[in-house]
Amino acid sequence: MTTTWSIREVPVSQTTDAPEAWLLHGYTGAMNDCLLAAWGHRDFERTATEILGSMHDQTYESKPRLVAVADDAHDAPDPDRVLGYAMINLPLQDNTHTGHVEVGVRPPYRRQGVGSALFDAGLALVRDAGRSQVTASTDQHTEPPEGPGTLAATTGAGRVAVDEDGPRFLLARGFALEQVDRYSVFDLPFDPELIAKHHAEAEAHAGPDYRLVTWQSHVPEEWVDEYALLNTRMSTDAPLGGLDLEEDVWEAERIRTYEKQYEERGLPLLVLAAEHVPTHTLAAFTCFMPIPNSDEFVHQTDTLVLKEHRGKRLGMLVKTANLQRLAAERPAVRRVGTWNAEENSYMLAINVALGFRPAGGSGEWQLKLS
Ligand SMILES: CC(C)(COP(=O)(O)OP(=O)(O)OC[C@H]1O[C@@H](n2cnc3c(N)ncnc32)[C@H](O)[C@@H]1OP(=O)(O)O)[C@@H](O)C(=O)NCCC(=O)NCCS
Incomplete structure (x- = not known):
């Protein structure tokens, strides 16, 4: 039997138990079904509270969320009527030339046109906002080896399988594969001697000019401007492949806005930074984000x-120190997951030396709109 459906916007309700929040629960359920189908595990599972907390803060991004809802004569408020979702992000401060669209359809309802309808509705919002390009991502459980049926990123680093649902869907719509990211997992508990050895070597290399600073979630006032600068530089210093993105500027006010958003979403941030003592500035940082569920x-x-502090093993220094802190503060943690561009050889080398293992990845796609 063919299902008919309508596209609706998820209301930004006050709470997750508001009557209209059934659409939010359907959106969350559809997203989690797609994540489980793609990955075969629940490490990326989202919660309605966390998603709603993100929707409540649209200071720096506009975040329309759409759902395809199976038609029903009584319009029953049943989250299982949601067949698929579209997440649209429109930056409002920098990168106002671009928009991001993510579409997912619950596996039993695929190949009936639901994904196309959601994508078209999302794209219309991107165009209406005057954006000249759109980006999208596809997940992959394993990166395919070089060979027929695969497509390499325009950077030359990393591949996707072209016959998978996501790549086929985006290729049919004219998207180019601009970057491939590797997902890697680190298992805990780790060998404390190995991490201590890496840490001691990095410390000896960095020398006495660097001192470690840590905080959870709320950055001390002393460091807030420095931390904002690190976040700004993160937007351009990490490789972007062929993605046409510009610097995303952070300042203290934006840091504080996101701190409030993350608090509402139940997402703590375990930050560890390296201070360059002679200049009283921050030279490096790394961060863990536990999840609510x-x-x-x-x-x-x-x-x-x-850039000005590279070549001193500060990457290894901050990463090993934050792993030691994680083990001490959160002994229940069994896995750390991280994403890196396949062309980011320096960061990948550190992760591989620490024991991160490849566990899939993503394709990062871009389409110029005429
Ligand atoms: C990619 C994805 C969103 C597509 O959703 P979908 O609902 O299956 O999409 P559609 O049905 O509109 O189109 C998919 C295919 O079904 C075909 N199709 C559409 N209506 C059909 C119908 N009535 N009967 C048979 N086939 C149909 C389309 O032609 C298309 O075929 P193709 O892949 O060979 O070109 C879905 O596979 C998914 O959720 N994947 C995981 C998430 C992802 O990768 N998202 C894409 C990046 S944002």
């Missing part, structure tokens, strides 16, 4: 060493 998994989010 499991004590076993954390994301390793940003890691950056400023």
Whole structure:
């Protein structure tokens, strides 16, 4: 039987138990079904509270969320009626030339036109906002070896399989594969002697000019401007492949806005930075983000060493120190997951030396709009 559906916008409700929040629960459920189908594990599972917290803060990005809802004569408020979702992000401060669209359809409802309808509705919002390009991502459980049926990123580093649903969908719409990211996982508990050895070597190399500073979630006032600068530099110092993105400027006010957003979403940030003592500035940082629904998994989010401080093993220094801190503060953690551009050989080399293992990745796609 053919299902008919309508596209609706997810309302930004006050709370997750508001009557209209059934669409938010359907959106969350559809996204989690797609994540489980793509990865075969629940480490990326999202919660409605965390998603709604993100929707509540649209200071720096506009975030329309769409769902395809199976038609029903009584319009029952049943989250299972949601067949698929579209997440649209439109930057409002920098990068206002671009928009990001992510579409997912619950596996039993694929190949009926639901994904196309959601994508078209998302693209219309990107065009209406005056954007000249759109980006999208596809997940892959394993990166395919070189050979027929694969497509390399325009950087030459990394590949995707062209016959997978996501790449086929985006290629049919004219997208170019501008970058491939590697997803890597580090298993805990780790060998404390090995991490201590890497740490001691990095410390000896860095010398006495660097001192470690840590905080959780709320950056001390003393460091907020420096931390904002690190975040700005993160937007351009990490490789962007062929993606046409410009510097994304952070300042203290933006840091504080995101701190409030992350608090509402139940996402702590375990930041560890290296101070360059002679200049009282921050030279490097790294961050873990635990998730609300499991004590076993954390994301390793940003890691950056400023260009002017590279070559001193500060990347290894901050990463080993934050792993030691993680083991001490959150002994239940069993896995750390991290994403790196395939062409980011310096960061990947550090991760491989520490014991991160490849566990899939993503394709990063871009389409210029005429
Ligand atoms: C990619 C994805 C969103 C497509 O969703 P979908 O609902 O299957 O999309 P559609 O049905 O509109 O189109 C997919 C295919 O079904 C075909 N199709 C559409 N209507 C059809 C119908 N009534 N009968 C048979 N086939 C149909 C389309 O022609 C298309 O075929 P193709 O891949 O050979 O070109 C879905 O596979 C998915 O959720 N994948 C995981 C997430 C992802 O990769 N997202 C893409 C990046 S944002």
